[in-house]
Amino acid sequence: MKKKTVIGILSGTTIALLLLFSTVLANNSQLVEQQGAETKNIDHKVNSPSDHHAENSRNTSTHSNQNPQLNNVSNENTLVPKIPVLMYHHFDKNKNIQNGIIGDPTVFEEQMKLLQENGYTTLTTQDIIDVKNGKSTMPAKPIMITLDDGYESNYNYVFPVLQKYNMKATIFIITDYIENPQNHPSEYPKMTWEQMKEMSDSGLVLFQAHTDILHTKYASLTRPITIDGKVETPQQYEERVHNDVTKNKQLLEDRLGKPVNAFSYPNGLYSSSSEDIIKQAGYEMTLTTEPGLLDLQTNDPLYLVKRINIHGQASADSILEKIAEPEANE
Numbered sequence: 001m002k003k004k005t006v007i008g009i010l011s012g013t014t015i016a017l018l019l020l021f022s023t024v025l026a027n028n029s030q031l032v033e034q035q036g037a038e039t040k041n042i043d044h045k046v047n048s049p050s051d052h053h054a055e056n057s058r059n060t061s062t063h064s065n066q067n068p069q070l071n072n073v074s075n076e077n078t079l080v081p082k083i084p085v086l087m088y089h090h091f092d093k094n095k096n097i098q099n100g101i102i103g104d105p106t107v108f109e110e111q112m113k114l115l116q117e118n119g120y121t122t123l124t125t126q127d128i129i130d131v132k133n134g135k136s137t138m139p140a141k142p143i144m145i146t147l148d149d150g151y152e153s154n155y156n157y158v159f160p161v162l163q164k165y166n167m168k169a170t171i172f173i174i175t176d177y178i179e180n181p182q183n184h185p186s187e188y189p190k191m192t193w194e195q196m197k198e199m200s201d202s203g204l205v206l207f208q209a210h211t212d213i214l215h216t217k218y219a220s221l222t223r224p225i226t227i228d229g230k231v232e233t234p235q236q237y238e239e240r241v242h243n244d245v246t247k248n249k250q251l252l253e254d255r256l257g258k259p260v261n262a263f264s265y266p267n268g269l270y271s272s273s274s275e276d277i278i279k280q281a282g283y284e285m286t287l288t289t290e291p292g293l294l295d296l297q298t299n300d301p302l303y304l305v306k307r308i309n310i311h312g313q314a315s316a317d318s319i320l321e322k323i324a325e326p327e328a329n330e
Contacts, residue, residue: 110316
């Protein structure tokens with residue numbers, strides 16, 4: 001009886017173990033199948049054409065950001081590293097008096113038309129400053145039109161052309177010539193505040209600084225001078241120049257209601273001392289008469305900007321040659 005009981009118990013235990021073993025095998029088989037299915041899904045994702053496209057897009061985007069030249073976007077300074085800055089002064093229809101700085105207004109219009117036909121976009125000094133500070137984007141073919149001194153011919157001849165072709169210009173003003181014209185008799189009259197306000201309000205003309213009174217003695221802007229038999233001290237020189245360029249700036253801002261932050265050196269003369277004084281007075285840009293282009297890749301791209309003088313007797317077509325070779329002799 002005991003023998004049969006033991007055998008029964010062993011048989012029951014064996015059956016239980018066999019059942020347990022079968023269950024484990026079944027579970028393991030299901031787990032392997034599930035893992036295999038997941039592996040297949042993963043392989044499908046990796047090999048998905050859409051994901052290859054997304055990966056390629058990410059790679060293209062990375063390379064594009066590393067080289068702005070590949071972007072069809074003009075808000076990178078490196079895309080247009082050098083900008084032509086054209087320089088004019090006065091205009092007169094009398095060909096007998098046209099010279100290096102007195103041009104033919106008809107030729108000026110032909111030049112502006114030619115620039116527009118060749119895809120150039122005109123910018124003011126404020127536009128350039130905004131681009132540098134990241135507040136604006138750079139057009140594909142930028143160019144600047146600048147005029148020095150503030151002759152009335154700028155109102156009579158230049159302004160109508162700008163209106164006709166919707167182009168911009170920056171004019172650098174000697175404010176004492178405008179404030180006190182009686183103290184500066186000349187056969188070439190300057191603009192009035194009323195004319196300047198009309199031009200400024202159009203949005204096509206920006207007026208900037210060209211000294212208040214020191215233009216008549218432009219060399220005195222660069223160094224101490226002798227006054228009443230005594231040579232100025234460095235402090236006296238700095239105060240004199242600072243007072244002039246500050247007054248120049250304030251008069252223009254008060255009269256026209258727009259920021260003045262660019263300064264054109266009379267006759268292109270400057271020194272390291274004058275640069276320091278002008279920067280301290282709040283100017284963000286200075287321009288010279290040295291031939292060349294505005295180079296946005298230099299350390300201080302908006303200081304001592306080079307320009308291209310457009311000779312008063314130059315033909316309309318020659319303007320494109322000057323832009324291509326800005327340092328060539330006139």
